[in-house]
Amino acid sequence: MINTAEVWGILETVSDPEIPVLSIVDLGVVREVIATEDKVMVHITPTYSGCPAMNMIEMEIRGALLEKGINNDVKLVLSPAWTTDWMSEKGKQKLKAYGIAPPQDDDISIDTLFGKPDQIECPHCNSKKTELISQFGSTACKALYRCKDCLEPFDYFKCLR
Ligand SMILES: [Zn+2]
Structure with a gap:
């Protein structure tokens, strides 16, 4: 029987192709690890639908x-x-350290992103005086913002639920 804890440990070393500082476990992509006698079944759920990175993640796993x-x-x-x-x-935390504003909880819905997006915290100086520059940042999963205080542009990892 394969030790699932070992499998999770290995999965923690597989990084997201788009955000290399994040493992697929950090992202919450790995849902379940089921061990049988001779193999292990890994269940994954894609982040954004149609994210082309999923094929790559599957191969890396x-x-x-x-x-x-x-x-x-x-x-x-x-x-x-x-x-x-x-x-x-x-x-x-890793996202923020990488310079990408992490998805913010609670009241920011997908509607807000297309309406009046505000209060996204700058990952560089924590200022909330930021403005949306583009709905789509370096990938479709992110939006591009700029901080009005430190003037740095940054990606915001869009909330999705
Ligand atoms: Zn800033």
């Missing part, structure tokens, strides 16, 4: 586990849909 001699299958689970709530606190 398979490769990382095979490298340790663990036979595996990766299953894509589309329901329930991934939300930014699944991102771990550790993941959010």
